[in-house]
Amino acid sequence: MQRHDGKLRKIPETTIRRLPAYLRALTLTGLDRVTSETLGQASGYSSEQVRKDLAYFGAFGTRGVGYDVSMLTQEIRHILQLDQGVRAVVVGAGRLGTALVRHTDEMASDVVISAVVDINPVVIGTALGHLTVEPLDHLEDLIAERDIGMGIITVPAAGAQAVCNRLVAAGVHAILNFAPTSLTVGNPEVFVQDIDLTLEMQALAYFVGTAARTRP
Amino acid sequence: MQRHDGKLRKIPETTIRRLPAYLRALTLTGLDRVTSETLGQASGYSSEQVRKDLAYFGAFGTRGVGYDVSMLTQEIRHILQLDQGVRAVVVGAGRLGTALVRHTDEMASDVVISAVVDINPVVIGTALGHLTVEPLDHLEDLIAERDIGMGIITVPAAGAQAVCNRLVAAGVHAILNFAPTSLTVGNPEVFVQDIDLTLEMQALAYFVGTAARTRP
DNA sequence: CTATGTGAAGGTGTTCACAGCA
């Protein structure tokens, strides 16, 4: 929920999910001003969509002119809390976990991976980018000490629910789940986003040999 | 578009995206009959949702009884074309590409990765699971020879649009894009699914410190 | 009497169209 003109509005989840795309488009533009039309083109959405999304949070533009790039960048970063330093822990230093840590190292997403843990003694102590793999046992301590707000689950399906429960109990508010299983979270204050590669590929199979569109 | 009782109905994309979850839930059930209620529980959706989704494709259940697991499995596999052997090519044998190939090797998703290509001479010829990394130049030939219908893009942002264009020109109908950029596809017969880890994590940051729900 | 299949109702998100302001 965000405040706007003293009035509370419900922000659609879909809007939140588009903001990072706008943010990226803004950083790639060489210009210092954009219109909803140019920003939309660069991020793959319609101009109306851009205006509506931004208007949920305030009147950032100038009529007849457009939006100031650095000001809008600031605003979106603020809305997403990216200006406050969001820290995440990766649970599971397997293939996907390590790929993810290195990937994030390179990409500078403003979400910092502050710890990687695993249950396997063989990988504990291993270097991974600028981090060292730590024991799963330390999970709760790490989350408290480093003020971690996000958990990324890359363990096998069998262990995922247990990890999820521990993350939630330790006070994490957002979970990115790559484990091929559907998680149950009691606490409605915790947001879970699933990315299931197998499910994704199976759904895509439907469209092999079927008419469909990229972005409707 | 699917035929049902000689009548054509438009299938919601959301329905297609849930089918793989039902499929997984069916394989994990030890039973040989399920109700929409139990199937929904196992996959994380409501019983009404399950019934509506399945009803788009026909009347697979028995009133007062439920659904036969092996029959329903067959039907869903058929709808998703998983019974026809869907083949995919991974473009980009970097960290993410290799993690994905090995992951898919293990998971048995019924979508087979039939080729991995890269532009880097150093990795070309390298073994990757049961495959060998082949030159990017061979992309069109491979797609034609092996009847590949799906492309998985794991190259850096800068090269992604070019790869996408080549995949589309070569006749691929579904694309899974991991490159951190928004792709433009002219052909409306081609379906593109983006998975952008950076965008995903940035969107999640919003929910760190905000009330939200897992599945509404 | 149970659980499916489905029209109708309700909600949520997107597009339209234009008023309002630089």
Add this chain to the structure above:
DNA sequence: TGCTGTGAACACCTTCACATAG
């Protein structure tokens, strides 16, 4: 005049409620 900001119209998806079939 040009582009934002926004109510209204629309499209889409989910939930409800129940007739229907085994």
